[in-house]
Amino acid sequence: MPKTLRRPSVSLSHLIVPLLALLVIVIFNVIHDPSFFSVSLVVNNSGNTVLSGNLVSILNGASELAILAMGMTIVTAASGGQDISVGAGAAIAGSVFVKVIKSGNSSLGLILFAFLACCLAIMLFGAFNGALVAIFKIQPMIATLILFTAGRSIAYWVNGGATPTVSGDLLGYLGGFFPGMPVPTPVFIVIATGALFALALKFTNLRLYVQAVGINSTSSRLNGINTTWIKLLSFIILAACVAIAGVIRVCRLGLINHETILLDIEMDAILAVAIGGNALSGGKFSLAGSVIGAYVIQALTTTLYALKVPSNAVKSYKAIVIIALVAVGSPVIKKLLVKARDSFLLKRKAAGGAS
Amino acid sequence: MTKNKSKQPLSDTIFLLRITVCTFFGMYILAMLIWGGGFLNPQQFLDMFNNNAALIIISCALSIVMVAGGIDISVGGIITLSSMSCVVLLDDGSSSVFMALLLSLGIGAAFGLVQGLLISYLEIQPFIITLAGMFFAKGMTTIVSATPRTAANPEFLALKGLRIKLPFLGSYGKAGNFIPSTIELGVVIALAVVAIVFLVLRWSRFGRNLYAIGGNSQSALMLGINVKRSRFFSYLLCGVLAGVAGFVYLLHTGSGDAANAAGAEMEAIAASIIGGTLLTGGVGNVIGTLFGALSLKTITSIVIASGLREPYWQKITTGAMLCLFILLQSIVLARRGKGQLALPQWLKIGAGKKE
Amino acid sequence: MPGEIALSMKGVSKSFPGVRALQNVDFSLRSGEIHALMGENGAGKSTLIKVLTGVYSGDSGEIKLGGKSVIIKSPQGAQEIGISTVYQEITLCPNLTVAENIYIGRGKKAFVNWRWMEKGAASILERFQIPVKATQQLAKCSIAVQQMVAIARAVDMDCKVLILDEPTSSLDEQEVLKLFGLMRDLKSRGVGIIFVTHFLDQVYEVCDRITVLRNGELVGEYEIKDLPRVELVSKMMGKELDEISQIASPGEKKFEGEPVYEALGLSSASGVKPFDFFIKKGEVNGFTGLLGSGRSESVRAIFGADKIIGGKVKINGKEAKISSPIQAMKQGIGYLPEDRKSDGIIDDLSVRDNIIVALQVMKGFFRPFSKSEAERFADTYIEALGIKTASKNTPIKSLSGGNQQKVILARWLLTNPQYLILDEPTRGIDVGTKLEIQKIVLKLAADGVCVTFISSEIEEMLRTCSRLIVMRDRNVAGELLGSELTQDHIMRTIAGEVK
Structure with missing residues (x-):
């Protein structure tokens, strides 16, 4: 065997890029305007005492994105591609949710029922995407392009083209704050979703199967893994995330606008996955990385707003930061860094040997 | 060992091209037979080109990149940005149309240059880079001008109003007078682009290198192809063509708007796919892409002709058509021995491969 | 008739993050000889070849081609100075035609002359007796044909040095013989050939000299007649070898009882004809x-790796259904x-x-x-x-x-x-x-x-x-x-x- 210089460090190295990005944003804000981080208690319109400030709005605002990023990570890992129909899917989910809510008074039971209904509907679409990918061996981006194109029109059709509003205390609580609770509810929903994922990863072989299928599908099949089912499952899991994200957004706004709800969120979700250090070509994955990625994106957006950048131009700045981020994390730059470190270590070793 | 086959199997590229061309003509002829009317008017046929010249150009541009196994979703954004910038430049008063064309080419080239460098030399995933490119372009558009603007430069308006009459084609008006069919300048440019891209992909060493890279980039490297440089030039060329498309778009609409060409990149991808380009690379043909774009627009006219005038029907049918083609390609390629479909047992029709 | 030194490598080293793959290796190749490069896996053969073909750049060392010092930066550069290579894995593009695969990446012309290319390819295919049309897409050819095309391409490139990195693993005996004939022909024309293989028989059939590597270091360079098989193996492994004799042939044995696995008329979609098979404890x-010939396809059918289209299976005498892994x-x-x-x-x-x-x-x-x-x-x-x-x-x-x-x-x-x-x-x-x-x-x-x-x-x-x-x-x-x-x-x- 060739001599080994050192063991490659693998532990947590995948989280370095997203954490660094977060750190840079934080440092920038500390220098630019320390009050960026001030959190205060205010009384909102409905008389609740709630936390307010940029930190809270980052945590709160990234909720939908964080949830979608988790699902997107699983799909990316298993299929080596991305689902670009999540925004359109959320429109369908939201429309179905509103349609069911509209049929009665918004009691807890009805909300739960509506959520289940929209979950089921969107899971069917997820299964459709998954079937195209798993059974017909179509690249995920292409397969989901279909729903991306048609999804919002399907949502339009659900509510007959109207943009109905929904109201109700409970819905308001879900999208905002529960009385007496200063932390916004969507944050708890993210935590709950994350916990569900953690449990699934702990008590099933989801991670092993998904990674194996994503890395080498043929080999996985020869080891008895039902690769078709795993890919399908990944899309269904993402669909559940889409349903949750869609419902959160509907509760926040109190209405469903099929054309604008979670518009372009698929792009952000994919970015979150990439920033989180996950290879977009599939294989090993880190949910934590993707969630951090989601908060990085939201922090960036909030920072830009705080800098009084007009909302339409935010995209441009975001793009520059993203390019800088992925450039730093690119394989070529990484290789150069490793090389530099190796030659440094060798030199030090040589110097140590000489003395 | 291959047996002596009387007929040599068709290459994948040619096979998929045939399907697309047949579908287009089949669809159009069917439409002429059923709805007659507008479909029999050559002007309506030509309007399909007039209205979609920019789309045809970016579809071709995208095909170049997709053949080499890449993707560029910034093309729509480049159209938006370059058309808006041109309007602002033209309204400046002192600038000529030629300057505007140069500006538009320059913007495209700049995007292609930066994206190409990052993708080929820093080995970053093209999806992320060009996604950021799209964000950047759309954001920049609002920075260039926050409100929609219309070009008033007389020189430009003359060019915009230019109609090239086709003396041998036309229809008879109500008074029995002959109205010759016309095409816009943009169509000439678009067809020239199709011809040039066709020549480049078919006959130039650069074009063939792109096919090789798309087929297997590792092998292409071993065969002595400068993979990085070829890849870089594919993005550069794509960017420049997107710049051309921006100018052509402006020639058609005459105004700059941040909402211009929204979703054009996805339409272009769809056109390429329907035209027989595989996203995995190595298979595709720009003539197919042209017919892909035309098929996409024909189906829309058919939907309108059949009385479903709401815009959401068009999107749903576009999605359905995309779905059909994607499935068709997948089944065809699988049957031609590129690997079996993972269909469940009960769905397997006509078991066994032909060969 | 060994010629002058066509290629020499002096003191070549290469390390990867964490691994030193080559340490100070010397290698020389005369024109008009077939030179075997031997070593266990991980000995550094592939790395040496990849340094030579410009896939990797060496950390240190000098490469001389025909007496002149050269720096090889890319596979393209290697081709230009007359080093052509056939790799173990087929490094051709499956989506292109056979003719394109022979000619792509060569020459400087901006445009492709299809007719000239197809004609040239057809004559090459004929010369090498490869039973395929120049205009056929490569993916539609068998693996063996693809490998032969790769060899034809490399040989056609008018090279001074030809590297064959385990080219025979997907060829059948006939094709190997054909390849050997070709190698001897090239040798007589003064081409220096580096031949990497795991088959000792092949080494002794065609090679003139042997270079042995171990653990990224040079063990030595030998004339073929000075190095009997057993010694070659022991040089490769770095220890005296009498282990082979420890494994005795199982000889004739009788196995009693019910077969553990038994198949009757098993056939699969990969084209294996119905066959019977059993195995006992x-x-x-x-x-x-x-x-x-279907040997791999047969066992894949037993394991259910391909789609089963007929037959019965018994496990320990009881009927069982095996249609998936x-x-x-x-x-x-x-x-x-x-x-x-x-x-x-x-x-x-x-x-x-x-x-x-x-x-x-x-x-x-x-x-x-x-x-x-x-x-x-x-x-x-x-x-x-x-x-x-x-x-x-x-x-x-x-x-x-x-x-x-x-x-x-x-x-x-x-x-x-x-x-x-x-x-x-x-x-x-x-x-x-x-x-x-x-x-x-x-x-x-x-x-x-x-x-x-x-x-x-x-x-x-x-x-x-x-x-x-x-x-x-x-x-x-x-x-x-x-x-x-x-x-x-x-x-x-x-x-x-x-x-």
């Missing part, structure tokens, strides 16, 4: 035949696939995960092993099989070929199979590991496991198997046992001279 048998696994069948890279390893996963995956899948999706259990399994087998790895968390892709193969073997041993299928477990791995694997097979048989063993080296099969099923044209051509198990007899059965 403690038996080692093998499938043999030329490449493409998981069903086979549940019946206690294990399968080590032929193509380690694409079908065997899951390359980014750790050694531990690669070991436990099959047993884990059998246990079920909802019942994962605890971390400590998994670690224990991995440790046990890393030790038992002597797998050389930095740790059990190292990704399997950073192990050498032989060690990867041991991991896959460990994966199946862990499932405690009653019937183990090993398809080419020794292909492309070093001599030492080959012997270890053969010993494991015999030990398993002694413990009552039945094993089906496939290898392209007949000697290896003779040492391990007590019964051989000979395949020809996707049919069973014969079954040999006892005194029929001689190299000569097997060859004649494969060739179709014995009924």
Whole structure:
């Protein structure tokens, strides 16, 4: 065997890029305007005492994105591609949710029922995407392009083209704050979703199967893994995330606008996955990385707003930061860094040997 | 060992091209037979080109990149940005149309240059880079001008109003007078682009290198192809063509708007796919892409002709058509021995491969 | 008639993050000679070749071509100065035509002349007697034809140095002979050929000199007549070798009782004709035949890896349904696939995960092993099989070929199979590991496991198997046992001279 210089460090190295990005944003804000981080208690319109400030709005605002990023990570890992129909899917989910809510008074039971209904509907679409990918061996981006194109029109059709509003205390609580609770509810929903994922990863072989299928599908099949089912499952899991994200957004706004709800969120979700250090070509994955990625994106957006950048131009700045981020994390730059470190270590070793 | 086959199997590229061309003509002829009317008017046929010249150009541009196994979703954004910038430049008063064309080419080239460098030399995933490119372009558009603007430069308006009459084609008006069919300048440019891209992909060493890279980039490297440089030039060329498309778009609409060409990149991808380009690379043909774009627009006219005038029907049918083609390609390629479909047992029709 | 030095490499070193692949290696090639480059896996052969062809750049050292010092930056650069290469894996583009694959990446012209290219390609194909049309898409050709096209391309490039990196692994005997004829022809025309192979017979058939590498270092350079086989092997392994003699032929054995596995008229969608097959407790048998004869397809059918289209299967006398790998696994069948890279390893996963995956899948999706259990399994087998790895968390892709193969073997041993299928477990791995694997097979048989063993080296099969099923044209051509198990007899059965 060739001599080994050192063991490659693998532990947590995948989280370095997203954490660094977060750190840079934080440092920038500390220098630019320390009050960026001030959190205060205010009384909102409905008389609740709630936390307010940029930190809270980052945590709160990234909720939908964080949830979608988790699902997107699983799909990316298993299929080596991305689902670009999540925004359109959320429109369908939201429309179905509103349609069911509209049929009665918004009691807890009805909300739960509506959520289940929209979950089921969107899971069917997820299964459709998954079937195209798993059974017909179509690249995920292409397969989901279909729903991306048609999804919002399907949502339009659900509510007959109207943009109905929904109201109700409970819905308001879900999208905002529960009385007496200063932390916004969507944050708890993210935590709950994350916990569900953690449990699934702990008590099933989801991670092993998904990674194996994503890395080498043929080999996985020869080891008895039902690769078709795993890919399908990944899309269904993402669909559940889409349903949750869609419902959160509907509760926040109190209405469903099929054309604008979670518009372009698929792009952000994919970015979150990439920033989180996950290879977009599939294989090993880190949910934590993707969630951090989601908060990085939201922090960036909030920072830009705080800098009084007009909302339409935010995209441009975001793009520059993203390019800088992925450039730093690119394989070529990484290789150069490793090389530099190796030659440094060798030199030090040589110097140590000489003395 | 291959047996002596009387007929040599068709290459994948040619096979998929045939399907697309047949579908287009089949669809159009069917439409002429059923709805007659507008479909029999050559002007309506030509309007399909007039209205979609920019789309045809970016579809071709995208095909170049997709053949080499890449993707560029910034093309729509480049159209938006370059058309808006041109309007602002033209309204400046002192600038000529030629300057505007140069500006538009320059913007495209700049995007292609930066994206190409990052993708080929820093080995970053093209999806992320060009996604950021799209964000950047759309954001920049609002920075260039926050409100929609219309070009008033007389020189430009003359060019915009230019109609090239086709003396041998036309229809008879109500008074029995002959109205010759016309095409816009943009169509000439678009067809020239199709011809040039066709020549480049078919006959130039650069074009063939792109096919090789798309087929297997590792092998292409071993065969002595400068993979990085070829890849870089594919993005550069794509960017420049997107710049051309921006100018052509402006020639058609005459105004700059941040909402211009929204979703054009996805339409272009769809056109390429329907035209027989595989996203995995190595298979595709720009003539197919042209017919892909035309098929996409024909189906829309058919939907309108059949009385479903709401815009959401068009999107749903576009999605359905995309779905059909994607499935068709997948089944065809699988049957031609590129690997079996993972269909469940009960769905397997006509078991066994032909060969 | 050895010519002058065509190529020399002096003091070449190359290290990768964490590994020193080449240390101060010298190598020289005369024009008009065939020079074998030998070494175990991980000895540095591939790295040396990749430095020479510009895929890697060496950290230090000098390369001289025809007496002039050259710097090779890319495969393109290597081609330009007259070094052409055929790699073990086919490095052609499947989506292009045969003609394009021969000519692409050569020449400086901006445009492609299709007619000239197709004509040129047709004449090359004819010269090499490759039965394919120049205009055909490469993906539609058989693997052997693709490899021949790669060789034709390399030879046609008017090179001074030709590198053949295990070109014979996908060729049948006829084609190998054709290749050797070609090599001798080139040699007489003054081309220097570097030949890398794992087949010792081939080395002694065509080569003039041998360079042996071990652990990234040069062992020595020898004239072929000065280095008998046994010594070559011991030089490669770095120890005296009498282990081969330790493995005795199993000889004639009788196996009693019900077959553990029995198939009647089994056939699969991959084109294997219906065949009967059985194996009894403690038996080692093998499938043999030329490449493409259906030997791999047969065992894939047994394991349910391809779509089964007919036949009955009995396990221990009871009828069973095996139409997918998981069903086979549940019946206690294990399968080590032929193509380690694409079908065997899951390359980014750790050694531990690669070991436990099959047993884990059998246990079920909802019942994962605890971390400590998994670690224990991995440790046990890393030790038992002597797998050389930095740790059990190292990704399997950073192990050498032989060690990867041991991991896959460990994966199946862990499932405690009653019937183990090993398809080419020794292909492309070093001599030492080959012997270890053969010993494991015999030990398993002694413990009552039945094993089906496939290898392209007949000697290896003779040492391990007590019964051989000979395949020809996707049919069973014969079954040999006892005194029929001689190299000569097997060859004649494969060739179709014995009924």
